Amino acid sequence: MLTVPLPRIGTWDAWRDAARACIAARIPPEDILWNYDDGAGELFATALPPPIVRGTVKVPADFVDMARWVVWHSDPQRFARLYAMLWRLRLDKGVMADRADPDLAKLRQLEKAVHRCKHKMRAFVRFRDLRTGGPRRSFAAWFEPTHHTLEPNAPFFARRFADMDWMIVTPDVTADFKDGTLTFHPGQTKPDLPDDATEELWGTYFKNIFNPARLKVKAMTSEMPRKYWKNMPEAQHIPDMIANAEARVRDMAMAAPTLAPARVARIREQLQDTPQPASWNLLTAGLHDCTRCPLHGPATQVVPGTGPQNAPLMIVGEQPGDAEDLAGMPFVGPAGQLFDQLAQQAGLDRRQAYVTNAVKHFKYEQRGKRRIHQNPDTPEIEHCRFWVETEIRLVKPRLILAMGGTAAESLTGSRKDLLKRRGKVEDTPHGPVFLTVHPSYLLRLPSHLKPDAQDAFVNDLRAVVAKLAA
Amino acid sequence: MSLDRKLAILSDAARYDASCASSGTTRRDSRDGKGLGSTEGSGICHAYAPDGRCISLLKILMTNFCIYDCAYCVNRVSSNVPRARFSVDEVVQLTLEFYRRNYIEGLFLSSGVVRNSDETMGDMVRIAQRLREEEHFRGYIHLKTIPDASPDLIAQAGLHADRLSINVELPTDRAVQAFAPEKNPVTIRAAMGNVKTHRAASKDRSRTGKRPPKFAPAGQSTQMIVGADGATDATILTRSTGLYADYNLRRVYYSAFSPIPDSTAKLPLIKPPLMREHRLYQADWLMRFYGFNVDEITSTAQDGNLDLAIDPKLAWALANRDHFPLDVNRASRELLLRVPGFGTKSVGRILTTRRHRTLRYDDLLRLGASMKKAQAFITCADWTPGALTDSEGLRARFAPPPEQLSLF
Numbered sequence: 001m002l003t004v005p006l007p008r009i010g011t012w013d014a015w016r017d018a019a020r021a022c023i024a025a026r027i028p029p030e031d032i033l034w035n036y037d038d039g040a041g042e043l044f045a046t047a048l049p050p051p052i053v054r055g056t057v058k059v060p061a062d063f064v065d066m067a068r069w070v071v072w073h074s075d076p077q078r079f080a081r082l083y084a085m086l087w088r089l090r091l092d093k094g095v096m097a098d099r100a101d102p103d104l105a106k107l108r109q110l111e112k113a114v115h116r117c118k119h120k121m122r123a124f125v126r127f128r129d130l131r132t133g134g135p136r137r138s139f140a141a142w143f144e145p146t147h148h149t150l151e152p153n154a155p156f157f158a159r160r161f162a163d164m165d166w167m168i169v170t171p172d173v174t175a176d177f178k179d180g181t182l183t184f185h186p187g188q189t190k191p192d193l194p195d196d197a198t199e200e201l202w203g204t205y206f207k208n209i210f211n212p213a214r215l216k217v218k219a220m221t222s223e224m225p226r227k228y229w230k231n232m233p234e235a236q237h238i239p240d241m242i243a244n245a246e247a248r249v250r251d252m253a254m255a256a257p258t259l260a261p262a263r264v265a266r267i268r269e270q271l272q273d274t275p276q277p278a279s280w281n282l283l284t285a286g287l288h289d290c291t292r293c294p295l296h297g298p299a300t301q302v303v304p305g306t307g308p309q310n311a312p313l314m315i316v317g318e319q320p321g322d323a324e325d326l327a328g329m330p331f332v333g334p335a336g337q338l339f340d341q342l343a344q345q346a347g348l349d350r351r352q353a354y355v356t357n358a359v360k361h362f363k364y365e366q367r368g369k370r371r372i373h374q375n376p377d378t379p380e381i382e383h384c385r386f387w388v389e390t391e392i393r394l395v396k397p398r399l400i401l402a403m404g405g406t407a408a409e410s411l412t413g414s415r416k417d418l419l420k421r422r423g424k425v426e427d428t429p430h431g432p433v434f435l436t437v438h439p440s441y442l443l444r445l446p447s448h449l450k451p452d453a454q455d456a457f458v459n460d461l462r463a464v465v466a467k468l469a470a
Numbered sequence: 471m472s473l474d475r476k477l478a479i480l481s482d483a484a485r486y487d488a489s490c491a492s493s494g495t496t497r498r499d500s501r502d503g504k505g506l507g508s509t510e511g512s513g514i515c516h517a518y519a520p521d522g523r524c525i526s527l528l529k530i531l532m533t534n535f536c537i538y539d540c541a542y543c544v545n546r547v548s549s550n551v552p553r554a555r556f557s558v559d560e561v562v563q564l565t566l567e568f569y570r571r572n573y574i575e576g577l578f579l580s581s582g583v584v585r586n587s588d589e590t591m592g593d594m595v596r597i598a599q600r601l602r603e604e605e606h607f608r609g610y611i612h613l614k615t616i617p618d619a620s621p622d623l624i625a626q627a628g629l630h631a632d633r634l635s636i637n638v639e640l641p642t643d644r645a646v647q648a649f650a651p652e653k654n655p656v657t658i659r660a661a662m663g664n665v666k667t668h669r670a671a672s673k674d675r676s677r678t679g680k681r682p683p684k685f686a687p688a689g690q691s692t693q694m695i696v697g698a699d700g701a702t703d704a705t706i707l708t709r710s711t712g713l714y715a716d717y718n719l720r721r722v723y724y725s726a727f728s729p730i731p732d733s734t735a736k737l738p739l740i741k742p743p744l745m746r747e748h749r750l751y752q753a754d755w756l757m758r759f760y761g762f763n764v765d766e767i768t769s770t771a772q773d774g775n776l777d778l779a780i781d782p783k784l785a786w787a788l789a790n791r792d793h794f795p796l797d798v799n800r801a802s803r804e805l806l807l808r809v810p811g812f813g814t815k816s817v818g819r820i821l822t823t824r825r826h827r828t829l830r831y832d833d834l835l836r837l838g839a840s841m842k843k844a845q846a847f848i849t850c851a852d853w854t855p856g857a858l859t860d861s862e863g864l865r866a867r868f869a870p871p872p873e874q875l876s877l878f
Contacts, residue, residue: 094826097835122724123515126573158509162499180503206519209481209482210482210521211728213741214521214523214728215520216522216744219521221732242520245520252733257735261547300716327663369714
């Protein structure tokens, strides 16, 4: 029988080194006694020390990640269980992938318990200010973890509280962080820490963030078990909070509605908007509240036109796309960018034109996380024509450029034979309308047709520029 | 007014915000010794109140003075609750002192609207800026943005905060107009779109490969109140699917309408069952992690509301028994995720383990599956449910026993 002593501080390194040596020497699990913190006593003191063997032992990384945590569990069998698993892994590397293996399941269960204990320590340690008055502030805490988790957990506190000195005392081990250096010492009994006034404030917060109308005591205790309460300053308030909750809710329900305080009238008056005189403002206000068709529901926002209010040219597109819907501006997506590029070639300055859409809300179909564009139908175009007409009345453009079938339908009443009608001016009740295709049509064409189509579009735009100059 | 009294008033006013997440932001620490705090991926719940909600962040209002009159809100202008206002310095000191004692993960700051939106938002941004730039605070900051505030302020807020959120308040636009007359659903949506655009832009590298500064790395979330208006669960879930897709939200929080002190006559204090909120969260999870779509979940809902007695996944399985029983040793991941009692983790474990051998009933227990639920819907090497899958009494095995009505 081989006895391996394991210290309380530095358990992981000691176990790993010993396990490495034993497995290299092919010592079977039943021949090793793991003596944690001299718990086995004098009886086995005469046993052999572990042999010194050179060479490496290969072990799956999964196992090391798991063992690194399992060694801190309070189960006295943990070292033997880990070594037995190591012994099996020698011959069967696949065990780590078999989540239903009883030995592995037990080890995973221990690992999970240590992780939970580690997490609860991170959550429930409560520091008290020691007010030592040095250049660095100094804090200390007393904590009673279920497992031996302080040592693997202390680096977390060092990363978080690096600009102050702190000490966490447990019955097992003490972690001391001073001037940026972390050291471990034997455990102590509960130290006498000075009172900290901030604990009162924290208690006030705890009492007031609680909503008495939703009492769920079990949900609280499953996440914050009672064993932790004695070291948490806020927990002393819990019994009262639970006891008074019902009465507080009853009082809320019984209380008659009160009269509003006097300042309300004054504030309401300030909030009253002065009526908007100009029709441009009416247009904007009306557009934002528009519910003429169902498209206002799913869309982010209405996308009004932009540009000079007395522009000689008005450009009407189809409807906002995904990018326009989020930005609240027309023609900023891929089709808008292509239009800008081609307009520049044709010598048309978009900033001199009033740019808008025949339909002001984005119509789309939800497919997973994507919003796929859909053509607006006739009733939707009809409803939105009201706004296009208002815009035309206000801008009074000399020429309207209608791009694509939807704009053609809105302004001329028909979207038929657009490719035959393009490049010409049609007289309508709204004034002269120049028809052409929509830039998104150019984006969708197969690439060998694109250059010709783009040239034709640029030619249309040149014709528009010429008509405006005439 | 003492700091203690202010804290009491302003945390009391903040308790109706359900969001508490402190996870999913960039990794930071203070090992350089110059600052305070760290964030490491997963959040930490530092305490739990008897309402079952976790306390992770210091959740306070900057002020509970407000010029709006939202019927569901305890801080509305017409309410007679006591009012208070924190100074910038007080919020900064409270956050740091609480953080140093390991009470909290960071700050969740919200506010009533005083004078105008820009001024209120400006103060909130100033607090975040001071914590980050002067105090070198590296913990978590969540700012509740005010939808009407200028886009510049929202842009600044995103540079300091880990998460931004804007509440849609109620599931339908009509309800917002009825109960929050000064709020505009369109402005709320536009503000969320604005945050989404900023976040997308912050991910584009420039031509030289330089990254722009991070913008709200933990994303944006929103909250809606459940049970204050007549909206059904189907309406609510459809709305939240839209919100997730349209604005890439990390989370939609559902908050059961809760009785408030000094309530208004406009909105009677009906208390919706807390179970309804729970079922909505379960449905939300099914849509985000289990491949369910909203129609599948709401198809089992009678009159548009989810079954309160059993969870939505079980309800779907009971209504679609023709898909079951599934062979655990052969079925695809997508189908296994539909088995009641199997979570994403146990499905992952089933898939890795069955590559090595055939799974038996006891294996599934050790994998962490809840077999009490799952057994009616699966077959494996040594288990078949027989007539159980199609038996009429299957629902009764899971639903709580019917209660006899009291005669008195």
